[in-house]
Amino acid sequence: MSVLNSSLELLGHRVDLRYALLHYLVWVIPTVGFIGTVIGIALAMSLIDPSAAGQPLGEIARALGVSFYTTLVALAESAILVLFLHLVQAQEELAVNRAGHYTLVNLINRLYAG
Template sequence: MHPAIPGQPLGEIARALGVSFNTTLVALAESAALVLLLHLVQAQEELAVNQAGHYTLINLINRLYAGR
């Protein structure tokens, strides 16, 4: 058997590919955790905006129209 790349045994190439695949797996896991965190933060933000809009509608806008 001859090496795929001159001067590098096939075992070293396979080990380097293994490291590459492992780092890709770690990056995907971290990305999934960040997407989950982003989803939770966006849900809280939407809730806060909706509550503020509801409060404004009840306590300000409806009172302005009722004054007429």
């Protein structure tokens, strides 16, 4: 019985390790979006000329809009990817659990009963 538990634990860890890079990529997408926002705000701020009387507010507003859309797109993409990542990982872990249960019922219990 402990051999089965150890094998299932190893398979569970293997599943987690296979998703490590994907978890990082899903995490880094909103980070890149926030970096884009900071760059966009910095560029918009560079358009401001304190000595000029009539500021080009349209250009500044467009630059800020692009920077905020960068974050919006990254957050939406990350939310979708996290959902799919969790659904796929849950299915793989469920398959491992079903295989363990099948082995327990059809092999281990019969060995102990026989």
